[in-house]
Amino acid sequence: MDGLYPYIACLVGASALYLLLRPGPLVVKLLGTVVGFSALAWLVVICSQVVPGEIDPGHEILFLIFGAITLSSAVRMITHSRPVYSALYFVMVVLSSAGLFLLLEAEFMAFALIIVYAGAILITYMFVLMLAQQASESDHVDEVPLYDRLAREPAAAVIVGLILAGTLVSATTTGLTHLPDPVDESVMNRVHGELLEQLPRQFKNAVLATSPDATWPPTPDSSGNMIRWDAEGPFVQFGTEAVRIDPDQMPSNTQHVGWSLVASFPASLELAGVILLLAMFGAVVLARRQVEHGEDELRRDIGLDPMHPDEDGEGTSA
Amino acid sequence: MTLQLATTFSQLSLSHYLVLSGLLFVIGLVGFLTRRNLIVMFLCTELMFQAAAIAFVASGRYWFNFTGQVFVIFILTVAAAEAALALALVVLLYRRRSTLNADDWMELCE
Amino acid sequence: MTSAIAIRIVEMLPAVPAVPMADVVEATSHWWAGFILWCPLISLALCGLCAAFRVKSKLPAWITVLSLACSFVLTIILGNLEDVPERIQLFEWISVDWVGGSFVANFALYIDSLTILWMSFVTGLGTLIALYASEYMETDVGKGYARFFSGVSAFLFAMGCLVMGDNLLMLYLGWEGVGFASYWLIGYYYRRPAAVAAAKKAFIVNRIGDLGLALAIYLIWSTFGTVQYNELITHLDAGTFAASYEHWSVEAIPYLLMLAAFGKSAQLPLYVWLPDAMEGPTPVSALIHAATMVTAGIYLIARMYPFFLLEPTSLHVVAWVGGLTALLAATIGMAQYDIKRIFAYSTVSQLGYMFLGLGVLTTYGASYHVFTHAFFKAVLFLAAGAVMHGFAGQLDLRKLSGLRRMKGWRIVAWTMFIGCVCLAGFPFTSGYFSKDAILAEAFVTQGPGFEALGWIAIFTAFLTAYYTFRVWCRVCAGPVHFEPGDELHDDGHHDEEHEFHPHAPRFAINFVLVVIALGALLASVPYFMTNEVSEIKGGWIADMVNDSTAAAGIPGHEEHPGTIAHDAGHAHHGSILGMDPHVAMYWISGVVGGIGLFLAFWLHLWRRQDADRLRSWLLARAWIRWLPVAMENKWYVDEVYHALVRAPLWLLGHIAYGFDRYIVDGLLVDGTARLPRLIARWFQPLQNGLLQSYAVTMAGGAALITLLMVLMMQFFEGGSVQ
Numbered sequence A: 001m002d003g004l005y006p007y008i009a010c011l012v013g014a015s016a017l018y019l020l021l022r023p024g025p026l027v028v029k030l031l032g033t034v035v036g037f038s039a040l041a042w043l044v045v046i047c048s049q050v051v052p053g054e055i056d057p058g059h060e061i062l063f064l065i066f067g068a069i070t071l072s073s074a075v076r077m078i079t080h081s082r083p084v085y086s087a088l089y090f091v092m093v094v095l096s097s098a099g100l101f102l103l104l105e106a107e108f109m110a111f112a113l114i115i116v117y118a119g120a121i122l123i124t125y126m127f128v129l130m131l132a133q134q135a136s137e138s139d140h141v142d143e144v145p146l147y148d149r150l151a152r153e154p155a156a157a158v159i160v161g162l163i164l165a166g167t168l169v170s171a172t173t174t175g176l177t178h179l180p181d182p183v184d185e186s187v188m189n190r191v192h193g194e195l196l197e198q199l200p201r202q203f204k205n206a207v208l209a210t211s212p213d214a215t216w217p218p219t220p221d222s223s224g225n226m227i228r229w230d231a232e233g234p235f236v237q238f239g240t241e242a243v244r245i246d247p248d249q250m251p252s253n254t255q256h257v258g259w260s261l262v263a264s265f266p267a268s269l270e271l272a273g274v275i276l277l278l279a280m281f282g283a284v285v286l287a288r289r290q291v292e293h294g295e296d297e298l299r300r301d302i303g304l305d306p307m308h309p310d311e312d313g314e315g316t317s318a
Numbered sequence B: 001m002t003l004q005l006a007t008t009f010s011q012l013s014l015s016h017y018l019v020l021s022g023l024l025f026v027i028g029l030v031g032f033l034t035r036r037n038l039i040v041m042f043l044c045t046e047l048m049f050q051a052a053a054i055a056f057v058a059s060g061r062y063w064f065n066f067t068g069q070v071f072v073i074f075i076l077t078v079a080a081a082e083a084a085l086a087l088a089l090v091v092l093l094y095r096r097r098s099t100l101n102a103d104d105w106m107e108l109c110e
Numbered sequence C: 001m002t003s004a005i006a007i008r009i010v011e012m013l014p015a016v017p018a019v020p021m022a023d024v025v026e027a028t029s030h031w032w033a034g035f036i037l038w039c040p041l042i043s044l045a046l047c048g049l050c051a052a053f054r055v056k057s058k059l060p061a062w063i064t065v066l067s068l069a070c071s072f073v074l075t076i077i078l079g080n081l082e083d084v085p086e087r088i089q090l091f092e093w094i095s096v097d098w099v100g101g102s103f104v105a106n107f108a109l110y111i112d113s114l115t116i117l118w119m120s121f122v123t124g125l126g127t128l129i130a131l132y133a134s135e136y137m138e139t140d141v142g143k144g145y146a147r148f149f150s151g152v153s154a155f156l157f158a159m160g161c162l163v164m165g166d167n168l169l170m171l172y173l174g175w176e177g178v179g180f181a182s183y184w185l186i187g188y189y190y191r192r193p194a195a196v197a198a199a200k201k202a203f204i205v206n207r208i209g210d211l212g213l214a215l216a217i218y219l220i221w222s223t224f225g226t227v228q229y230n231e232l233i234t235h236l237d238a239g240t241f242a243a244s245y246e247h248w249s250v251e252a253i254p255y256l257l258m259l260a261a262f263g264k265s266a267q268l269p270l271y272v273w274l275p276d277a278m279e280g281p282t283p284v285s286a287l288i289h290a291a292t293m294v295t296a297g298i299y300l301i302a303r304m305y306p307f308f309l310l311e312p313t314s315l316h317v318v319a320w321v322g323g324l325t326a327l328l329a330a331t332i333g334m335a336q337y338d339i340k341r342i343f344a345y346s347t348v349s350q351l352g353y354m355f356l357g358l359g360v361l362t363t364y365g366a367s368y369h370v371f372t373h374a375f376f377k378a379v380l381f382l383a384a385g386a387v388m389h390g391f392a393g394q395l396d397l398r399k400l401s402g403l404r405r406m407k408g409w410r411i412v413a414w415t416m417f418i419g420c421v422c423l424a425g426f427p428f429t430s431g432y433f434s435k436d437a438i439l440a441e442a443f444v445t446q447g448p449g450f451e452a453l454g455w456i457a458i459f460t461a462f463l464t465a466y467y468t469f470r471v472w473c474r475v476c477a478g479p480v481h482f483e484p485g486d487e488l489h490d491d492g493h494h495d496e497e498h499e500f501h502p503h504a505p506r507f508a509i510n511f512v513l514v515v516i517a518l519g520a521l522l523a524s525v526p527y528f529m530t531n532e533v534s535e536i537k538g539g540w541i542a543d544m545v546n547d548s549t550a551a552a553g554i555p556g557h558e559e560h561p562g563t564i565a566h567d568a569g570h571a572h573h574g575s576i577l578g579m580d581p582h583v584a585m586y587w588i589s590g591v592v593g594g595i596g597l598f599l600a601f602w603l604h605l606w607r608r609q610d611a612d613r614l615r616s617w618l619l620a621r622a623w624i625r626w627l628p629v630a631m632e633n634k635w636y637v638d639e640v641y642h643a644l645v646r647a648p649l650w651l652l653g654h655i656a657y658g659f660d661r662y663i664v665d666g667l668l669v670d671g672t673a674r675l676p677r678l679i680a681r682w683f684q685p686l687q688n689g690l691l692q693s694y695a696v697t698m699a700g701g702a703a704l705i706t707l708l709m710v711l712m713m714q715f716f717e718g719g720s721v722q
Helices: A002-021 A026-050 A057-079 A083-103 A107-132 A154-176 A185-198 A200-210 A253-264 A266-287 A295-301 B011-034 B038-063 B067-097 C003-012 C028-052 C059-081 C113-136 C143-164 C168-186 C193-224 C229-238 C242-246 C248-264 C273-279 C282-291 C293-303 C305-310 C312-334 C339-359 C363-390 C410-424 C430-444 C450-475 C507-522 C539-546 C566-573 C581-606 C608-620 C626-632 C634-686 C691-721
Strands: A227-230 A233-238 A241-244 C086-098 C101-111
Touching: A002 A026, A002 A057, A002 A154, A002 B011, A026 A057, A026 A154, A026 B011, A057 A083, A057 B011, A057 B038, A083 A107, A083 B011, A083 B038, A107 A253, A107 B038, A107 B067, A154 B011, A154 C691, A185 A200, A185 A227, A185 A233, A185 A253, A200 A241, A253 A266, A253 B067, A266 B067, B011 B038, B011 C691, B038 B067, C028 C059, C028 C086, C028 C101, C028 C143, C059 C113, C059 C143, C086 C168, C101 C113, C101 C143, C101 C168, C113 C143, C113 C282, C113 C293, C113 C363, C113 C507, C113 C539, C143 C168, C143 C282, C143 C293, C168 C193, C168 C248, C168 C273, C168 C282, C168 C293, C193 C229, C193 C248, C193 C273, C229 C305, C248 C293, C248 C305, C248 C312, C273 C282, C273 C339, C282 C293, C282 C339, C282 C363, C293 C305, C293 C339, C293 C363, C305 C312, C312 C339, C312 C450, C312 C626, C312 C634, C339 C363, C339 C430, C339 C450, C363 C410, C363 C430, C363 C507, C363 C539, C410 C430, C410 C450, C410 C507, C410 C581, C430 C450, C430 C507, C430 C581, C450 C581, C581 C608, C608 C626, C626 C634
Parallel strands: none
Antiparallel strands: A227 A233, A233 A241, C086 C101
């Protein structure tokens, strides 16, 4: 019976989403919002009951705030009748998920996301929307096209979403119980230490910042490694003395990501560049205004008189 | 300077992120299926990308592994390329019919 | 033979034939004998090439004549070299081994004297008739010419396989091959519906017999484990399979073989195809449907004679069927007007004699009659063909007369006379001796009603003499009179019908006619030749038959070890009219033949009006009127077949057609096809062209698959955890 709770919670959430998708009075929307948040709360409770593990209250509070903003912005994005507002809500989603990324110690990704998504991609969307959507300039509801106001078969879509969400939540909650324990400090120290060994200057600076009177270079161990690590942190051996490197001097998230990118996925990186280049070419070729010159335009371009003066200019724009 | 909010990142935390990611994905999917505006449909796909990105980063955090973030970089790449091409196509389509209604393009049934 | 079989046969037969089993020799030095087969095959290929390259000359004819002559010469050489049965391996054909059995059928030749006897007249007559056809078919020079001669070559190859094959499978190959060649050549004029129908009829009727042969071969293989003659005969001779001789299959084999022989050799239930086969070109009628192919049934029974001796009742059936066929066909032949048709019924009748001979234990008589019949019947057909060729297809004997007085036709008339004399069994002609050997033996051998059968055969001999000379007197004698047929060749000689001039045969036809007529006359010589080895009367033909698997009932055969003296049969059976049957038969047969001949001359030459008067007299009497009517209508056999076989089959065919059309096609095939369409109509709204409805379907499907996988994983994990 416990296995059904995620599905029931998703059912509740899905019905809330259905209420929000359908055009209706404000009361219904409010009801949907309330039901939706309670479904989210239930899901959090279900997770806490099923999945083992400690949790930091400060982290949890920030997560709940950012998560609530993300999800409610997403729902608002798909329910709002004006595409421009949808895009703006999407910016909201991006910003709040950047906050989540910060919680996940992925600072580089958080800011990259804001710059690339909110700064570049969404601006492109905005431009296209403005190009295509003259009617939405007015605030008046009636001038929003009908196809933007009416959701298309919300019931079917919500049922599909319900199945998928229930499955995902159920799989997540039950599957995570089989995961090994989370990494401890020693593993994190190993990861930091391994990268630090690859960065000689930072390594030297870090060691010297920790113990300024150490005689460089340190003594490698029998297998040639300079850094040892355990739960206390990475160490460097100078003769008989072991120096613990200051945690503040560890490589940053950006350094880790960059190192992973170029060390493990160089070919993929190149491919990504090629894809971007080709996408740019494609966009240019596709969006270029196709101008078909007629016989007369060609003649005029090279300085001859048009053969059919009457029809001049009719074939200019395709 | 790194943010050191949590010393441990347990399965429970991961489950929160993954559930969030799943719900975000489903919301994007529902949006894709219900909205009739071509541009909004593409926005919804971006939402699904976003959900995947959150799942990647959270999992990477759990294993203390940065491959997840690398993948998010590739997701950003694909999203950018997709946005460029898709929007170009939308512009083309809009020039044809002066509408963004996906239901107006029913040639698939022929 | 073991005592068990010997006793069984002694109980039932007056004369126990012994199978002379000299060990079969592997004659590798005679490898060139394979060219008896390969020559026609090469000729077939070359004629095919001629057709492909549209050769507009008589080249195909010369190729065929040359290759068949080569085969003939090789056969004669082989015959002179061969003194014991020998086996010549050409190549390995089928050889399958498995645990507990094997199936071996090599492409090898089994050469004994019976083979040589058959092959000598097959290849010899084949050569001559091909030469004849080179002139006869000249109006078709071109593609049809090449087609004709490739058919003849194919026939000779298949006949060679049939006769010379070392095993029953090769015999079957040849058996089907000659059937196919016969179909090919009967349907030569494929634009004529009658020819096409005749070809189909011949093929289909033969299938019935072929079924018997196939079953017989299967039974022989399953009983004895081999299909090779030498091993089969060794088994039968040594009696190593004695235990299995009581098996039902041993009793069934002769009947199945008999069915095959009756189909191929046009005997009573299955003879109807042969008269219709005369739709083919006349050389084909002469070669295939008179001289050679139709004797394959005789050959089959002669070759498989040991099996028949194991089951004597089967020989009684053979005798009776042969005798009745002879009588029936002769009565039909009496009342026909088409020359070729008369000769066709005559062939059926004579084949009946041969089966009678086999049935009354004179394989010598049967083989000798095959040999002589091949010559004189070939002459008769070829003469009829010359007439047909010269008179634009006219074959009605009421519309032709006085041929022997016409310029250029004398050779035809007199060679035809020779053929008629032989067929009628006029004293001291070849047909006289060969037929007498059979007739006399019918009185000698004991069997159910064999004496009556003998009298039936004698009566048939009288009818034979009558209808044979009826043809000759009508066509060749009498006042000169002719009407052309409807096949006017547009070669400039006769543009208008009233200007019709028969074109007399030229060298090739006349030469062949003379040669074969001489052969027909000389065919009586072997009867007088004495045998060198065992003093058996009947000359080398008897000698040859005696050396083969068909050895039985040779006159004066008593010297052979294991044989109960033939004289014993004479002694206790006695005589005919107080004389030794062989002697008495000379007189009886001569007199009967003379009466028939006289009657024919009287009614059809001297006083032709008497024939018409006789006919009208018969027709005027109600009590006798059925006789000429039935005879002219061939005893309504075709009609009976139509009612008994064709009509039910037609009905069955239409029922099957209806079943196929409405049940199989309508319900099963179309119904099955309609089902998805109905389902599709149900799902059609899903296929609406809307992007998002496809997306819903796809996402829903993916979601369901994911759900299923997750549920399964949870289920199995839950199971494994507990």
